[in-house]
Amino acid sequence: MNTASEIGASPSSRAAAKKQLSDRFKTYKHVWVFIEQERGQVHSVSWELMGVGRKLADKLKVDLAAVVIGQEGEASQAAATESFCYGADLVYMVADDLLKDYRNESYIKALTKLVNSYKPEILLLGATTLGRDLAGSVATTLRTGLTADCTELDVDADGSLAATRPTFGGSLLCTIYTLNYRPQMATVRPRVMPVPERCARPIGRIITLPLGLVEDDIVTKVLSFLPDRDSARSNLAYADVVVAGGLGLGSSENFRLVRRLADVLGAEFGCSRPLVQKGWVTSDRQIGQTGKTIRPKLYIAAGISGAIQHRVGVDGADLIVAINTERNAPIFEFSHLGIVEDAIRLLPILTEAFRARLSPHSRDRIAG
Amino acid sequence: MHLLVCIKQVPDSGQIRVHPVTNTIMRQGVPTIINPYDLFALEAALELRDQFGGEVTVLTMGPPSAEDSLRKALTFGADRAVLLTDRFFAGADTLATTYALATAIRRISSEFGAPDIVFTGKQTIDGDTAQVGPGIAKRLGLFQLTYVGKISALDLHARTIDVERRSEGGVQLLRTRLPCLVTMLEATNQIRRGAMADALRAARATILKWSAQQAGVDDISQCGLRGSPTVVKRVFAPAARNEKATMIEPDEQPAEALINAIFRCRPALEIELAALARGY
Numbered sequence: 001m002n003t004a005s006e007i008g009a010s011p012s013s014r015a016a017a018k019k020q021l022s023d024r025f026k027t028y029k030h031v032w033v034f035i036e037q038e039r040g041q042v043h044s045v046s047w048e049l050m051g052v053g054r055k056l057a058d059k060l061k062v063d064l065a066a067v068v069i070g071q072e073g074e075a076s077q078a079a080a081t082e083s084f085c086y087g088a089d090l091v092y093m094v095a096d097d098l099l100k101d102y103r104n105e106s107y108i109k110a111l112t113k114l115v116n117s118y119k120p121e122i123l124l125l126g127a128t129t130l131g132r133d134l135a136g137s138v139a140t141t142l143r144t145g146l147t148a149d150c151t152e153l154d155v156d157a158d159g160s161l162a163a164t165r166p167t168f169g170g171s172l173l174c175t176i177y178t179l180n181y182r183p184q185m186a187t188v189r190p191r192v193m194p195v196p197e198r199c200a201r202p203i204g205r206i207i208t209l210p211l212g213l214v215e216d217d218i219v220t221k222v223l224s225f226l227p228d229r230d231s232a233r234s235n236l237a238y239a240d241v242v243v244a245g246g247l248g249l250g251s252s253e254n255f256r257l258v259r260r261l262a263d264v265l266g267a268e269f270g271c272s273r274p275l276v277q278k279g280w281v282t283s284d285r286q287i288g289q290t291g292k293t294i295r296p297k298l299y300i301a302a303g304i305s306g307a308i309q310h311r312v313g314v315d316g317a318d319l320i321v322a323i324n325t326e327r328n329a330p331i332f333e334f335s336h337l338g339i340v341e342d343a344i345r346l347l348p349i350l351t352e353a354f355r356a357r358l359s360p361h362s363r364d365r366i367a368g
Numbered sequence: 369m370h371l372l373v374c375i376k377q378v379p380d381s382g383q384i385r386v387h388p389v390t391n392t393i394m395r396q397g398v399p400t401i402i403n404p405y406d407l408f409a410l411e412a413a414l415e416l417r418d419q420f421g422g423e424v425t426v427l428t429m430g431p432p433s434a435e436d437s438l439r440k441a442l443t444f445g446a447d448r449a450v451l452l453t454d455r456f457f458a459g460a461d462t463l464a465t466t467y468a469l470a471t472a473i474r475r476i477s478s479e480f481g482a483p484d485i486v487f488t489g490k491q492t493i494d495g496d497t498a499q500v501g502p503g504i505a506k507r508l509g510l511f512q513l514t515y516v517g518k519i520s521a522l523d524l525h526a527r528t529i530d531v532e533r534r535s536e537g538g539v540q541l542l543r544t545r546l547p548c549l550v551t552m553l554e555a556t557n558q559i560r561r562g563a564m565a566d567a568l569r570a571a572r573a574t575i576l577k578w579s580a581q582q583a584g585v586d587d588i589s590q591c592g593l594r595g596s597p598t599v600v601k602r603v604f605a606p607a608a609r610n611e612k613a614t615m616i617e618p619d620e621q622p623a624e625a626l627i628n629a630i631f632r633c634r635p636a637l638e639i640e641l642a643a644l645a646r647g648y
């Protein structure tokens with residue numbers, strides 16, 4: 001992200017603002033999407049990216065390619081096959097047992113080798129922990145531009161990638177170009193773009209490259225891995241119902257009121273940024289610009305004032321319900337239902353009322 | 369042991385307002401803070417120093433006023449502060465920023481010894497890119513450990529470090545070799561308050577201020593706006609949603625009123641919620 005001074009600069013002061021693509025970059029063609037795998041599972045952000053990648057490729061009249069980097073064998077083959085179902089014209093693949101776990105060194109090597117060999121014009125990755133770790137390293141290696149966490153991608157009249165992203169914590173949007181360097185790289189957060197329709201397609205062309213490393217070349221070792229399914233970690237991004245708390249709860253003690261309501265609803269719980277900064281809640285529960293983007297069917301925000309950073313993370317929710325003591329709180333500007341109430345007082349009675357309403361017993365009574 | 373922490377002075381984004389007419393950022397009176405994730409990084413470095421000895425250098429690139437953040441870092445207990453400030457750095461995107469910071473780190477290495485670990489926060493709260501840490505690592509050839517929640521072991525003899533790194537699906541326990549770059553996801557412990565002695569020392573401390581030339585920049589075209597491959601073409605306010613919330617007026621049974629309103633809006637939710645609730 002460019003700094004404030006650049007945003008304030010007048011267009012004429014930007015020497016690089018005109019497209020003067022050097023000859024060596026003119027051979028860069030096609031749109032690539034990095035297919036993110038972790039332990040044999042493709043992250044759904046990859047399919048979301050295939051949707052937008054297809055749109056860009058069609059506009060540029062070039063091919064859309066999926067990039068599969070991972071362990072040799074079934075999982076990577078399956079990822080490649082699946083990529084065709086989500087619209088890939090071809091797949092570039094580096095499959096090697098050294099790529100079983102994500103490690104920066106080996107993945108940079110695989111991806112930069114592919115880029116330098118086959119020269120994509122646009123390279124998209126998910127803004128996940130893996131995607132951001134890899135994208136930052138690869139862009140620096142290739143000395144090209146990288147725009148993080150885009151919310152919109154398009155191609156302008158002269159064929160340049162226009163990457164739009166929130167800036168200043170989400171209070172403004174800016175559109176960023178990488179005019180004179182290739183590839184044009186961007187990351188997109190999970191859940192921001194819709195997953196395209198999957199269609200069964202015949203297997204297409206897969207182009208493979210060898211990794212060219214042995215284990216001793218890779219210094220970093222994965223000693224162990226604790227999957228989240230074995231821990232109490234959140235599944236916020238994919239939850240149907242989310243209950244979250246903010247500073248209006250007054251103390252970390254009171255945050256349990258949020259957790260109780262979430263329990264009764266079978267929901268995930270989350271929080272706004274200040275609670276993480278205060279150490280009341282762990283960062284994996286943070287919703288908003290610097291935390292998770294959520295798209296639940298029901299979102300209940302208790303004692304959250306609704307700073308723009310928070311709004312960015314919850315805008316995709318189907319029904320936003322806000323509880324806040326301040327009638328003028330910004331959250332009421334973007335929630336669907338609101339109640340001016342002290343969350344500390346309302347949450348316990350709301351929890352009990354939901355429990356009564358949703359229990360099988362009460363359902364039988366309604367049915368009877 | 370030499371630990372180096374890169375910090376950034378950022379506007380307290382919770383307090384930024386957009387001008388309703390011109391859609392420009394109103395920065396006047398917005399306080400600046402040290403990027404919160406960088407404080408986690410500083411805390412991690414200070415804890416290692418407390419445990420293993422050595423010193424902690426803090427480095428920032430920014431306008432002369434960024435000195436405030438460095439002084440703050442000194443009050444927390446950092447030993448040395450370097451401010452990289454020059455109009456040539458203005459307008460840098462992440463690639464140009466990593467060039468400048470990597471150059472300064474080389475100069476710091478030659479004067480005070482090469483850092484064993486370079487720390488940054490996982491990202492800043494104004495740019496949010498999470499790109500500067502990986503960029504510095506790449507430029508300096510350091511092993512890179514991002515989204516670190518905990519440093520679980522450090523063996524100075526074997527020159528190895530073990531960390532817990534957050535990934536999408538779980539936590540990786542990684543071992544790599546020093547020197548490395550670590551970006552911190554959170555603080556393992558509560559962030560310390562500065563001791564009185566440190567506050568007094570910080571108030572008197574000299575902060576090293578380097579221009580591009582003093583830092584050892586050999587190619588000015590890689591700095592600032594000129595060295596930035598990305599170009600900001602347009603800045604605009606997000607489209608406002610014009611509907612406001614339907615307000616439930618609290619009565620004697622606010623909870624029931626709210627639940628009824630929710631199910632009136634989305635009738636299907638009642639059955640789905642009942643199913644979800646039974647699952648727990």
